[in-house]
Each structure stands twice: as structure tokens, then as C-alpha cells.
Amino acid sequence: TQLLEQSPQFLSIQEGENLTVYCNSSSVFSSLQWYRQEPGEGPVLLVTVVTGGEVKKLKRLTFQFGDARKDSSLHITAAQPGDTGLYLCAGVARSNDYKLSFGAGTTVTVRA
Amino acid sequence: EAQVTQNPRYLITVTGKKLTVTCSQNMNHEYMSWYRQDPGLGLRQIYYSMNVEVTDKGDVPEGYKVSRKEKRNFPLILESPSPNQTSLYFCASSMPRQRGAYEQYFGPGTRLTVT
Numbered sequence: 001t002q003l004l005e006q007s008p009q010f011l012s013i014q015e016g017e018n019l020t021v022y023c024n025s026s027s028v029f030s031s032l033q034w035y036r037q038e039p040g041e042g043p044v045l046l047v048t049v050v051t052g053g054e055v056k057k058l059k060r061l062t063f064q065f066g067d068a069r070k071d072s073s074l075h076i077t078a079a080q081p082g083d084t085g086l087y088l089c090a091g092v093a094r095s096n097d098y099k100l101s102f103g104a105g106t107t108v109t110v111r112a
Numbered sequence: 113e114a115q116v117t118q119n120p121r122y123l124i125t126v127t128g129k130k131l132t133v134t135c136s137q138n139m140n141h142e143y144m145s146w147y148r149q150d151p152g153l154g155l156r157q158i159y160y161s162m163n164v165e166v167t168d169k170g171d172v173p174e175g176y177k178v179s180r181k182e183k184r185n186f187p188l189i190l191e192s193p194s195p196n197q198t199s200l201y202f203c204a205s206s207m208p209r210q211r212g213a214y215e216q217y218f219g220p221g222t223r224l225t226v227t
Contacts, residue, residue: 006154009152033215033216040220040221041220041221042116042202042204042218042219042220042221043155043202043216043218044218045215045216045217048214048215088154088155090155098143098160098162098168099157099160099170099171100145100157100216101157101171102147102154102155102156102157103154104152104153104154105154
């Protein structure tokens with residue numbers, strides 16, 4: 001059983017559309033991170049959120065940390081083919097600052 | 113260039129033949145970690161190390177060993193590999209900042225096949 005549940009598992013959209021990826025848990029986290037991974041490469045960190053209710057923007061990407069620090073979302077506005085990739089959320093448990101748990105990932109495909 | 117390197121990138125071996133995957137980082141990071149990635153399961157942490165000579169189990173440590181004798185290196189050892197250890201392995205490093213918020217840098221991955 002995954003500590004972090006991501007949905008949807010797969011997402012295919014047309015260029016210019018918006019999309020949202022969700023990351024949910026029953027556990028409380030000190031922080032949540034979002035990574036993007038491209039084929040044949042390691043994940044690359046996009047953002048870290050640490051405060052409940054926090055919203056961070058990275059160009060067309062908006063990240064939100066739930067008020068209760070159990071969930072997070074990633075919203076992409078006007079998606080482009082370059083946004084294609086595997087998006088992973090990862091949480092640092094409050095009980096152990098050094099253990100990072102990942103969700104299974106959401107594969108996003110943006111068609112030109 | 114700041115980076116995490118892993119070797120080998122690809123490895124095919126047979127059951128029971130001991131192997132080591134090396135990991136090295138040049139960023140003077142204190143924290144290093146090993147993950148395996150399997151379809152539908154995401155990344156699962158195998159072992160992590162908070163500093164030299166300090167290691168601890170992650171979520172799936174069975175069948176693996178690690179050591180941290182120096183800050184830059186964190187090898188992953190499979191004493192007796194089995195087919196269920198066929199996977200894509202990633203090493204990562206970071207410098208812990210505020211509580212729980214540390215940016216992990218990942219290596220390029222090692223694809224291991226055990227027959």
C-alpha cells in the first residue's frame with residue numbers, strides 16, 4: 001500500500017489544455033515535494049511545499065499543499081508538449097525527517 | 113558540474129552473484145539515499161545515510177546492504193541477487209535545509225536485470 005496515492009495514473013491531453021494531478025495521504029507530512037522524471041533520467045525536483053495551505057507557482061505550474069498537510073496538487077495551465085513526463089509527489093513524514101516516501105506517479109502526455 | 117554519478121548504468125547478472133552499484137556525489141552533501149523504481153509502484157527507498165558511518169533502513173531494505181565510509185560515496189551491495197531485485201535503481205543526495213525540506217539530486221539510474 002502506497003503511503004501517497006497519486007491520481008490519475010495516466011493523463012493525456014491536447015496542447016493548450018489545463019490539467020491537475022493529485023497526491024493524497026492519510027498521514028501528515030512535514031513537507032511535500034514534486035518531481036518530474038523523463039525517460040532514461042532521474043527525477044528532478046520542481047518544488048517543495050512546507051506550510052499547510054501554501055501555494056507556489058513556477059511559470060505555468062501551480063502547486064498547493066493542503067491545509068492539513070496530508071495532500072497536494074499540481075496544476076498545469078496551457079500545457080505544452082515539453083510538459084510531458086512522469087510527475088511524482090514525495091512526502092517527508094513528521095516522524096522521521098530523513099525518510100522520503102514517493103507516490104506511484106502520474107504519466108502526463110501532452111499532444112501537439 | 114554538480115552531479116550524482118552511478119555505475120554501471122546497465123547490468124545483467126545471474127542469481128546469487130554478488131554485485132555492487134557505486135554512487136558518488138561531488139556536492140559535499142551529507143544525506144544520500146538509494147531507491148528502486150518499479151512500474152506502478154513509484155520510487156521506494158531502500159537505505160539512506162544521514163552522514164558518514166550513519167545509515168538506516170528505508171521501506172524495502174531486504175536483500176541489500178550499504179556503507180558510507182566517506183561523504184561522497186554510497187555504494188549499494190547485493191550479496192546474493194535474486195530475480196525480484198530486477199529493477200531500476202537511483203541514488204540521490206541532498207543537503208538538509210529546514211526541517212524536512214531538502215532538495216534531492218538524483219543520479220541517472222542503474223538498470224539491473226537478474227536472471
